[in-house]
Amino acid sequence: MKKALLSILCFFSIMIQAQTEHLKFMGIPLDGSITAFHTKLQGKGLKYDAETTRQLDLCCRCYRGSFSGEKASFFVYYNEKTKIVYRAKAVITYQNKELGEEKFKSYKSLLKTKYSEGNVHDDEQNGHPALTIVVPDSKMERKLGYVSMYINNAVYSFIDEVYLNIDYEDRANSEGNESSNMDDL
Numbered sequence: 370m371k372k373a374l375l376s377i378l379c380f381f382s383i384m385i386q387a388q389t390e391h392l393k394f395m396g397i398p399l400d401g402s403i404t405a406f407h408t409k410l411q412g413k414g415l416k417y418d419a420e421t422t423r424q425l426d427l428c429c430r431c432y433r434g435s436f437s438g439e440k441a442s443f444f445v446y447y448n449e450k451t452k453i454v455y456r457a458k459a460v461i462t463y464q465n466k467e468l469g470e471e472k473f474k475s476y477k478s479l480l481k482t483k484y485s486e487g488n489v490h491d492d493e494q495n496g497h498p499a500l501t502i503v504v505p506d507s508k509m510e511r512k513l514g515y516v517s518m519y520i521n522n523a524v525y526s527f528i529d530e531v532y533l534n535i536d537y538e539d540r541a542n543s544e545g546n547e548s549s550n551m552d553d554l
Contacts, residue, residue, distance in 0.1 A: 391542065392513050392516075399537060430445045469531035497531070498520070
């Protein structure tokens, strides 16, 4: 009985998602199963990093490849039960704060151009600039998702490198992930 109910819920979840517009990461909609998303990322030339994935929390996979012409690590987040992808981010390493902030400005300009209809929020995080863009759907009726960009310092203070994070989160699937996780409480 539980399997039948779970199958019905998954079917309705898939049907609802098929009718919903989703935020895209590297041209790939942030929807569908992690297996399908994995295949699409590999089609873009990304390589699955099994060793790093094993070190991460459940429901996150790591990849290596190129993002906008730069060597990057990629992290894809999905729901443990439904296996639906809801978030992906690229992380690019720079040798120092100055170069990281210079690249931040360059990407900021590109993101603001691409998401010109979005609501842009400039901020600061850990002494570095930060940016969040609330991306509307194509009909300008609701939030499609969020694109955030921020810089992290290296874990060890004696290392000068910084990490530029460009993070895409689909609103509909993120809310679905939270709802699914609330079922456990």
